[in-house]
Amino acid sequence: MTHTNTLADPRVETALSRMFALAEQDEATAARLGGLTPESTPHQELADIAAGIYMPISAEGGKLLYNLVRAIRPATVVEFGMSFGISTLYLAAAVRDNGTGRVVTTEMSKEKIAEARRTFAETGLDDLITVLEGDARETLADLEGPLELVLLDGWKDLCLPVLRQLEPLLRPGALVVADDVDQGEGLLKPYLDYVRDPANGYRCVTFPIEDGMEISCRL
Template structure:
């Protein structure tokens, strides 16, 4: 039995996926063009923006296979993707997760979800702007999940690169979004030190290995 199939974990995950299916019911409306990152995060607080079941299974498998000592996630939201990461860390028997989220509403909800699922002891949640909170991360970082604001994928990667272990995996979600293209251009250029592969999972995932 894996953590994914051991109570109370699957029940919590099922409830979160069910709630996320109602994302389209929320009419957020257009945000002011000069809205700050914090204002955007507050406006989008009702939206789960989850990783898919298939994407979560891929994350679980990659963590199990690579056995990273430190996993860093950019974009906690309500913690669905974090739970898949934590299940793998639990089943590996070693490691920790550092995740960051700007919305105070989501930070509180995610922490409760982690406690309900029985994996809170594996996860450190950093509230605030990722470009500030992630400066406190120390290496070696064995796996990174980029799943926050798409235009920040590349700045966050640059911030974490000095702490990446040789062979570290960097996973980007929602790579079909146009705003992810600058990141993809960088990560797919061999001169930048990665071997990268696209996975056809939901809105797309890019899995890249630091050489």
């Protein structure tokens, strides 16, 4: 029996190594934000200012996402907040190895989208990835379900609105993963309060990888 592992593909390994190395400069690049927040600045403007910031998922977080997708075998994976596409590569690699499914991802920055599309083509995963440009609350409006896995890694104050929008499409047993739980306590608090309230139909666990990942199962 042949076991495929697209993460071991030299094209994917090279792309991930390159992007993780560039992401190490994020702290210096982020100084351009100058303390701007979604409360003071429109999300699109923030996205344009942050066009050079990778804001990546951790390598361990990426591996966890890969394993979740392999286990669930979702027909559709939705990602809110693609950035340069590091997490998207992990998701798409898992979809490729499952032999079925697709990844629908969202991003506001035109610069990041252009760069990510080049990377997806270089890695041979572009045929599995649909990139939606603009505000996810608008671009995901016509998405069809059912959905089995959703990654929320965009602007933290939008995680709850995006989840509520996608909620009718989640099948029982679907997983919703939110990144940077510890780092984003403030802006992410409404989201965490919502999914951790049993009355809203989720069972949650906080996974201690890097800045924390909240994994919520739709009951």
